[in-house]
Amino acid sequence: MRMVEALDTAQRDGEKQDPRFLTSVARGFRVLEALSVHYGAMSLTELSRKTDLTVPTLQRLTATLVEAGYVEKEPSSKRYGLTVKTVDLLFSYLSRNQFAERAWPHLVHLRETLGVSISMSIPLQDSMIYVHRLAAYAGDFENTLPGKKIPLCLSAAGRCVLSQQPRQVVERYLAQVTIPALTPFSLTDPAKILAEIDLCRVRGYALVKRETSPGLMTIACPAMRGKTAIAGISAHVPLAGNDEEAFVAKVLQPVVSVSHALSAG
Amino acid sequence: MPFNFPTRMGNLAMGSNALLKALQVLETFQNDTGALTVQDMADQTRQTKSSAQRSVYTLEKLGYLERYDDGARYVPGRSCLGPAYGFLQNNRLLEAATPFLLDLSEKVGMRAHLSVLEGTDIIYLSRIPSQEERLTLSPLGKRWPAVNASSGRAILAALPAEEREHIITASRLKKITSQTLVDLPSISEAIQKAKADGYAYQREEVLPGVASVSSAVVGTNGQVYGAVILSGPVARFQDSEDRHRLGEAVVQAACSIGACNLS
Numbered sequence: 001m002r003m004v005e006a007l008d009t010a011q012r013d014g015e016k017q018d019p020r021f022l023t024s025v026a027r028g029f030r031v032l033e034a035l036s037v038h039y040g041a042m043s044l045t046e047l048s049r050k051t052d053l054t055v056p057t058l059q060r061l062t063a064t065l066v067e068a069g070y071v072e073k074e075p076s077s078k079r080y081g082l083t084v085k086t087v088d089l090l091f092s093y094l095s096r097n098q099f100a101e102r103a104w105p106h107l108v109h110l111r112e113t114l115g116v117s118i119s120m121s122i123p124l125q126d127s128m129i130y131v132h133r134l135a136a137y138a139g140d141f142e143n144t145l146p147g148k149k150i151p152l153c154l155s156a157a158g159r160c161v162l163s164q165q166p167r168q169v170v171e172r173y174l175a176q177v178t179i180p181a182l183t184p185f186s187l188t189d190p191a192k193i194l195a196e197i198d199l200c201r202v203r204g205y206a207l208v209k210r211e212t213s214p215g216l217m218t219i220a221c222p223a224m225r226g227k228t229a230i231a232g233i234s235a236h237v238p239l240a241g242n243d244e245e246a247f248v249a250k251v252l253q254p255v256v257s258v259s260h261a262l263s264a265g
Numbered sequence: 266m267p268f269n270f271p272t273r274m275g276n277l278a279m280g281s282n283a284l285l286k287a288l289q290v291l292e293t294f295q296n297d298t299g300a301l302t303v304q305d306m307a308d309q310t311r312q313t314k315s316s317a318q319r320s321v322y323t324l325e326k327l328g329y330l331e332r333y334d335d336g337a338r339y340v341p342g343r344s345c346l347g348p349a350y351g352f353l354q355n356n357r358l359l360e361a362a363t364p365f366l367l368d369l370s371e372k373v374g375m376r377a378h379l380s381v382l383e384g385t386d387i388i389y390l391s392r393i394p395s396q397e398e399r400l401t402l403s404p405l406g407k408r409w410p411a412v413n414a415s416s417g418r419a420i421l422a423a424l425p426a427e428e429r430e431h432i433i434t435a436s437r438l439k440k441i442t443s444q445t446l447v448d449l450p451s452i453s454e455a456i457q458k459a460k461a462d463g464y465a466y467q468r469e470e471v472l473p474g475v476a477s478v479s480s481a482v483v484g485t486n487g488q489v490y491g492a493v494i495l496s497g498p499v500a501r502f503q504d505s506e507d508r509h510r511l512g513e514a515v516v517q518a519a520c521s522i523g524a525c526n527l528s
Contacts (some may be wrong), residue, residue, distance in 0.1 A: 026327060
């Protein structure tokens, strides 16, 4: 149950009292992560609001991040943005990850045969983070980018991951996690999310409509290692022009096959 | 110069030493392809083992490092995926180029890519799935020496002479394959030829069996933003007419991208 330990925010707060834990390192990465989820460069004031760090602390951390080459300061606006060096971090992860490598051709094939957007995401703390995203059509720039995070309890893949945990563990998790609404349709009531996860446990797949993006419908299946869900394989279509029943009938079996092919033990 | 660790702590009275050391520990994985022990990371960053150990402990807690199967070694963790998203979603060049790259890939049945210059390297920014190359992971983030990659040569050919010479002088010339050009006259000649042809070409200099053509993306303001690449099996580039046709295709795509609003 290692994943759920990682989900326990109370324990994560406990790390702050851990003498071996380097607070300034954690804060530096908090700055990087705040910039990662923001569209456009950020001022120190905006960073301060997002990270709960003071401006003097942020000046110190951004100086180091600029020195190390991950962040740059726009000379005209004095706002901070990420540099191409962040892509090195992604490459250092992907280039060693055999699971990600093994999954890629399956996903390419899935996208070709189904003609819909395909993705693979893995759990990271309270989120699912995209490892691979294969957009169905060319106009869809943002949907081609890996590294985006979606809250675990709203993401279809995240609900698959949670569905493989004991029900009481999930219930406890939902009671203590902050549930952010990404769209007006996002479920925020823990009981309703728990019901969705229960349904996913029974059916073996999760279906999410409009909860993560207002016009989108997603179906996801878990890839397993033993009894733990290590990733979710998802197919995405615009709601407009796609009927739920027809979508499930068309993509469920191929998505299940790929998630099985990527499961082990 | 991506792969060195200058001892610049002295200049950092303002900053955080612990953070800089942790970032340097994480960067050791760019020098290497495998999993690393704490001792490996300490050696490569010239830190003491206990200092590296402190960084590793915190990086693992934050998800930037994960234990490798054997438990004694580490690999970069999944948190490493996040920051790149922030950079890429704000990258106007990649956004403008993506539809053209998809279109080009489809038209010639070969994978089209985008790269940018970073120091003396080029770094791939695109990730276009294609039927042809199912077996390799798309090389988003892959670096090659600019003097050897076709996209690097295309970018160098488009840059002002002074900047070009500066980058060539700073480059470390080393054999990657048996075909890699490592003498300055041959490299300069290849860049001059790129200038004359409008596109650059390399054959098996970075990957055995693979050749590529490339053309620089130059904005309406004259700035050199990056380059479009078509790469594939050597056989596709063997015939000079075929090669020229592929060269013309990258030139056209690069021109269309350059005409977009990139800044």
